Every structure is written in C-alpha cells, then in structure tokens.
Amino acid sequence: MALDTERPRTPAPDARPLARPPLPVLLAVLTALLLGSVVLAIGIGPVSIAPGTVARVLADRLLGAGPPESTDAFIVWRLRAPRVVEGVFVGAGLAVAGTVAQALVRNPVADPYVLGLSSGASVGAVLVLTTVGATAAGTMTLPLAAFLGALAAGVGVFALARTGGMLHPLRLIMVGIAVGQLLGGLTSFLVLRAGSTDAQQQVMFWLLGSLAGAQWPLALTCAAVVGAVTAALLAAANRLNVLVLGDEGAAALGMDATRTRGLLFLATGLLTGTVVAVSGTIGFVGLVVPNLTRLLVGADHRRVLPVAALLGALLLVWADTAARMVLAPSELPIGILTAMVGVPFFVWALRRNGMGAA
Amino acid sequence: MRGLTAGWTSVPAVSGIDLDIAEGRLTALVGPNGSGKSTLLKTVYRALRPASGLLLLGEDDLWRLPRREVARTVGVLGQDQHGGFDFTAREAVALGRAPHLGPFGRLGPGDAATVAECLAATGCAELAERPVSTLSGGERQRVLLARALAQRPRLLVLDEPTNHLDPRHQFEVLELVRGKGITVIAALHSLDLAAYYADRVVVLHEGTVAAAGPPRELLTPELLRRVFGIEASLLTDPVDGRPRLLIRPSRIPSVQEANPS
Structure with a gap:
C-alpha cells in the first residue's frame, strides 16, 4: 500500500470499467425494479395470481379499505406478502450490514458474519431446535433465541477485541473469526448430541437460511429495524468514507476512529442479529452485494449504501422466489440460491472490471 | 509545545520537547530513524495523545479543542493513508x-468549489475522475496534498511527504506548500531538502531537540556528525544562492588524514 511504484497499474487491455450512471437515475430504476419484483414475486406460486390482482389487493390493504377477503386476497396478503416483504428487508439488511462490516475492518472480503454474530445466532437457534423443536417452540421463540445468541456473541467479540481503549480492525477480524469457530463447534456438538434426523434437517435448513417462517409481525419488526438503522447509516455515510482511511487518516480529519467503530459495530450487530433471527444465516449477499455495488458506483458510501440496499433486496426477493419454486412443492434453503446466482454474476463483474474491487 | 512527552509504549519516544513553530513559515523536522519525528507530529494532529505536556495552538490547548475544530485548523499529509477502498481522486x-460538513455529511457548492480549487492547485485537475489505485506514486502524493489543503488549514503537517518520490516530485510537493502563508511543519529525511526549503530546522535526536535554528547557522558539520554520524558540507547553491547540504559517509577519511603533511 506504500507509494513504492511510479508505474500506474493499468487494467487488463480489453477491460472497460462498468459505466457509472447518475445516482438519482440508478436509485429510481432500482426502486421501480424492486416494486415490480415484489408484485411479480407475490403473484408467483402454486396458485398463480396476475400482477394486476396482486397490485389491487396490496393497494386495498395499504389504504385500509377494500372488499371482503377473497381467496386471492388471502393468498396475497396473508401467505405471500409477509414473506416477500421480509425478503426485501432481509436482503437490504444483509447488504447494508456487509457494507458497514467491510468499512469497519477496512477489508472488502469481510461480511456480516465475520464478526461472529451469525455463529452466536446459530447456537441460540440450534439450542431451541434440538431441545424444544421448531413446532413446539412457538413462532417467536426461535427468532428471539437467535437474536439473543447474536447479541451475546457480539458483546463477547467487542469486549475481547478492545484493548487499551482501542478497537483495531485486524484484531476485530481475528477475534470475530475465533469466536465464530468456537461457536460453530458448539453448534455441531448440539446437532450431533440431538441425534434425531428430523431436528438435524431443521438445523441444516436454518443454517442455510430460509424465509419460510415469515409472518407479518416478524416481517414488520425486521422492516422497522433495518429501515431505522439504514436511515441512520445513510446520514453517517461520509463517516464510513473517513473511517476506511484508518485511524491516523481519520484523526487527521477530526474523527475518533475507535468511537465511530464502536457505533458502527452496534449498528451492524443490530442489523445482522435481526436479519439472522428471522431468516437464518443466508450467505453471500453480505459479501457479494457491497463489492458488486462498488464496481457499479465507486467507493463513496453515500452512493454505495442506498444502491447496495436496493440490490440486496432485489437479489433476495428473486432468490426466495426461486427457493419456493425450483423444487415445488418442497422448498430449497435460500443460501443455496444466493450462492448459485450471486457468485457467478459477481465473478463476471469482477473480471470485466479488470481489477479487484479493492 | 511545552515540555511535551509522548510515545506508544511506557518508554516515551519523545520527551521534554519545547518548540515554537513560526507562523507562516516552513519548519523542517529532521533526525535519524527512530528519533521521534513521526511520534511528535502525531501528537499535533491528534493521532497520539501526549503522556504529558502541552500543545498550544495560538492560545488554546490543542488537546482540549473539539476534534473537528482541530481538523479545520491542522491539515495532514501522512505517511500512508490509503484505505483498501478505491475512491476517485476527487472523492479522496x-x-x-469532512471536518467542515454538517451532520449529514453533504457537500455544498462551496465545498465542491474548494475541492476543485485544491485539485487545480496541485496539478490534479485532469486526474479528478481517475481511481486513486490507478495513479502513480507522485500523483497519489499530490492528491493527498490536495486533500490536506481542502481542509483549509492554518497549519499543515507533512510526515515525510517526499518518501518514495523521484527528485522532480520531491521538489514539486515542497514548492506547492511553501510561501502560501500556511504554517508548515514537515518531517524530512533529506537534509538537503531541509536546508534548501526550510525557514527553520529542528533536529531531533533520541527523542529530544538537539538543536533548532535557520539552516545556514544550524546544520554544522559537528552537529551532523554527532546526530547522524555523517560528514557534511554546507554549501551555497551557485544558481539561486540558497543553502545546500552535501553529505558523505563518515568512514571516508578526511583530506587531512589521508595526506599527512
């Protein structure tokens, strides 16, 4: 990283950087795409419902008025809408949490799980699944246990990574990975000890992520947390820019890097804990979407954050639709699809750009 | 600076420093590796809190002012400030x-004008939309200088600004900051550059000030032998009359020893 080379690093000869459209246009297009995708995704299922009908039911519901519930309205509003809405906010939350985690540790290969939070959530969830069982536990027990697990892991990582009033990026990664490994071992132990294949299948499903348990209360809780934290982060986006300059660079620009890092740790912890609690540990979104976004719009977090949120939401809505449909009537864990769709696209964008995202 | 002591470990890297920095002038900080140049500068831009002592900025204790206020007064060109994220030169x-912006960090038209002005002043206008990772070392250093100038500082701190630069770019960086009415403190490795550009030179040795004064009076062969372990001759540049320093290793015997008369 030192200034040791006078020779400019040039991209591969045939590589053109991806064109950078103006931000308002990009945001408008992505928002329109997302709204369209939500309507389409709600229409897709064992019973196919026309987009026009979906839009009408949603409009009726949101405006508070409407005819008595038809079968279509029931399917749209009770069965599918909570799940698709949850997908929107889970995707946005993972993408934003990934963006923040990468700035926090100054490394584009970080993701929301590098801080050990998901492993904590997994222990909480698996503890419930292997002792009480998913069906007996009631709808809120599992998310609550997962959230508490993430919270405990977050507090542990934060406390262990902090030394002498400082919070160093590298130390944060090391402690996060170490704690993650420890909790991963604990998860495996709990699964093996349970012995029942039924519970093991549920655990595997949870670990790969799924929106199958979506209901309005969970979806709305997730939406509220993701919405509030993302709004706060958008207001603080320039602080992320300053933070990636490192402690001394940040100090030179009037920022206390350790304090900012602490606040961002809290923000990403809240996001990750909430999202993992409702959906399990969905991989790749938090890693791939921020990097893809930087290829599209550059490194300025004032652009990266909103675009990453929208792209994450889009990716997850379609990944979940595919998870419902590919092997219908049985479901696939969504993590399989985010990996299979997100990674090839990301590798393509990376190669086309000619250089790393870093 | 009054009785300043600072360091990373319990053994301070610098101690008992008393210095006055002349306003509007270029003060060069020189000293061998590990003499405490960077440590001293870090206390000035608040990257390292002094263990004891006082840093006064005008009348105010620099470590009691709000961080952002300090960053509006003190601009910094550090040794290594590249994050792993690829900003364009303009974004960088x-x-x-940042220290001038409101709570939401939005750049106003005035800020954009300042940025454009600083890019132009450092000859970076054409580089503005290029990602920093594609720039050469000299170009990057100019971009970092433009950033420090964009802080609109009264005091500019340069921590070895000429490292890794070829001769032309070394001159360029110092020419850009000199005689602009901004107070400059620059840690320099090249004694010749210090002699040539500085209004005042401060020599650090083992964490204390060994000497301070105008280059022509200060950079004597005795001092340089004692502090740096080198032989040196202070000359006058035949073209522009400014002081130059010619250095050679101490092992080479002097003329008298080689030719005993």
Whole structure:
C-alpha cells in the first residue's frame, strides 16, 4: 500500500470499467425494479395470481379499505406478502450490514458474519431446535433465541477485541473469526448430541437460511429495524468514507476512529442479529452485494449504501422466489440460491472490471 | 509545545520537547530513524495523545479543542493513508472537507468549489475522475496534498511527504506548500531538502531537540556528525544562492588524514 511504484497499474487491455450512471437515475430504476419484483414475486406460486390482482389487493390493504377477503386476497396478503416483504428487508439488511462490516475492518472480503454474530445466532437457534423443536417452540421463540445468541456473541467479540481503549480492525477480524469457530463447534456438538434426523434437517435448513417462517409481525419488526438503522447509516455515510482511511487518516480529519467503530459495530450487530433471527444465516449477499455495488458506483458510501440496499433486496426477493419454486412443492434453503446466482454474476463483474474491487 | 512527552509504549519516544513553530513559515523536522519525528507530529494532529505536556495552538490547548475544530485548523499529509477502498481522486480530496460538513455529511457548492480549487492547485485537475489505485506514486502524493489543503488549514503537517518520490516530485510537493502563508511543519529525511526549503530546522535526536535554528547557522558539520554520524558540507547553491547540504559517509577519511603533511 506504500507509494513504492511510479508505474500506474493499468487494467487488463480489453477491460472497460462498468459505466457509472447518475445516482438519482440508478436509485429510481432500482426502486421501480424492486416494486415490480415484489408484485411479480407475490403473484408467483402454486396458485398463480396476475400482477394486476396482486397490485389491487396490496393497494386495498395499504389504504385500509377494500372488499371482503377473497381467496386471492388471502393468498396475497396473508401467505405471500409477509414473506416477500421480509425478503426485501432481509436482503437490504444483509447488504447494508456487509457494507458497514467491510468499512469497519477496512477489508472488502469481510461480511456480516465475520464478526461472529451469525455463529452466536446459530447456537441460540440450534439450542431451541434440538431441545424444544421448531413446532413446539412457538413462532417467536426461535427468532428471539437467535437474536439473543447474536447479541451475546457480539458483546463477547467487542469486549475481547478492545484493548487499551482501542478497537483495531485486524484484531476485530481475528477475534470475530475465533469466536465464530468456537461457536460453530458448539453448534455441531448440539446437532450431533440431538441425534434425531428430523431436528438435524431443521438445523441444516436454518443454517442455510430460509424465509419460510415469515409472518407479518416478524416481517414488520425486521422492516422497522433495518429501515431505522439504514436511515441512520445513510446520514453517517461520509463517516464510513473517513473511517476506511484508518485511524491516523481519520484523526487527521477530526474523527475518533475507535468511537465511530464502536457505533458502527452496534449498528451492524443490530442489523445482522435481526436479519439472522428471522431468516437464518443466508450467505453471500453480505459479501457479494457491497463489492458488486462498488464496481457499479465507486467507493463513496453515500452512493454505495442506498444502491447496495436496493440490490440486496432485489437479489433476495428473486432468490426466495426461486427457493419456493425450483423444487415445488418442497422448498430449497435460500443460501443455496444466493450462492448459485450471486457468485457467478459477481465473478463476471469482477473480471470485466479488470481489477479487484479493492 | 511545552515540555511535551509522548510515545506508544511506557518508554516515551519523545520527551521534554519545547518548540515554537513560526507562523507562516516552513519548519523542517529532521533526525535519524527512530528519533521521534513521526511520534511528535502525531501528537499535533491528534493521532497520539501526549503522556504529558502541552500543545498550544495560538492560545488554546490543542488537546482540549473539539476534534473537528482541530481538523479545520491542522491539515495532514501522512505517511500512508490509503484505505483498501478505491475512491476517485476527487472523492479522496473531498474527504478533506469532512471536518467542515454538517451532520449529514453533504457537500455544498462551496465545498465542491474548494475541492476543485485544491485539485487545480496541485496539478490534479485532469486526474479528478481517475481511481486513486490507478495513479502513480507522485500523483497519489499530490492528491493527498490536495486533500490536506481542502481542509483549509492554518497549519499543515507533512510526515515525510517526499518518501518514495523521484527528485522532480520531491521538489514539486515542497514548492506547492511553501510561501502560501500556511504554517508548515514537515518531517524530512533529506537534509538537503531541509536546508534548501526550510525557514527553520529542528533536529531531533533520541527523542529530544538537539538543536533548532535557520539552516545556514544550524546544520554544522559537528552537529551532523554527532546526530547522524555523517560528514557534511554546507554549501551555497551557485544558481539561486540558497543553502545546500552535501553529505558523505563518515568512514571516508578526511583530506587531512589521508595526506599527512
């Protein structure tokens, strides 16, 4: 990283950087795409419902008025809408949490799980699944246990990574990975000890992520947390820019890097804990979407954050639709699809750009 | 600076420093590796809290002022400030406005004008939309200088600004900051550059000030032998009359020893 080379690093000869459209246009297009995708995704299922009908039911519901519930309205509003809405906010939350985690540790290969939070959530969830069982536990027990697990892991990582009033990026990664490994071992132990294949299948499903348990209360809780934290982060986006300059660079620009890092740790912890609690540990979104976004719009977090949120939401809505449909009537864990769709696209964008995202 | 002591470990890297920095002038900080140049500078831009002592900025204790206020007064060109994230040159320079921005960090038209002005002043106008990772070392250093200038500082701190630069770019960086009415403190490795550009030279040795004064009076062969372990001759540049320093290793015997008369 030192200034040791006078020779400019040039991209591969045939590589053109991806064109950078103006931000308002990009945001408008992505928002329109997302709204369209939500309507389409709600229409897709064992019973196919026309987009026009979906839009009408949603409009009726949101405006508070409407005819008595038809079968279509029931399917749209009770069965599918909570799940698709949850997908929107889970995707946005993972993408934003990934963006923040990468700035926090100054490394584009970080993701929301590098801080050990998901492993904590997994222990909480698996503890419930292997002792009480998913069906007996009631709808809120599992998310609550997962959230508490993430919270405990977050507090542990934060406390262990902090030394002498400082919070160093590298130390944060090391402690996060170490704690993650420890909790991963604990998860495996709990699964093996349970012995029942039924519970093991549920655990595997949870670990790969799924929106199958979506209901309005969970979806709305997730939406509220993701919405509030993302709004706060958008207001603080320039602080992320300053933070990636490192402690001394940040100090030179009037920022206390350790304090900012602490606040961002809290923000990403809240996001990750909430999202993992409702959906399990969905991989790749938090890693791939921020990097893809930087290829599209550059490194300025004032652009990266909103675009990453929208792209994450889009990716997850379609990944979940595919998870419902590919092997219908049985479901696939969504993590399989985010990996299979997100990674090839990301590798393509990376190669086309000619250089790393870093 | 009054009785300043600072360091990373319990053994201070610098101690008992008393210095006055002349306003509007270029003060060069020189000293061998590990003499405490960077440590001293870090206390000035608040990257390292002094263990004891006082840093006064005008009348105010620099470590009691709000951080952002300090960053509006003190601009910094550090040794290594590249994050792993690829900003364009314009974005990198715009970060210099961070201490001036409101709570939402939005750049106003005035900020954008300042950024453009600083890019132009450092000859970076054509580089503005290029990602920093594609720039050469000299170009990057100019971009970082533009960022420091975008802070609109009264005091500019340069921590070895000429490292890794070829001769032309070394001159360029110092020419850009000199005689602009900004007070400059620059840690320099090249004694010749210090002699040539500085209004005042401060020599650090083992964490204390060994000597301070105008280059022509200060950079004597005795001092340089004692502090740096080198032989040196202070000359006058035949073209522009400014002081130059010619250095050679101490092992080479002097003329008298080689030819005993």
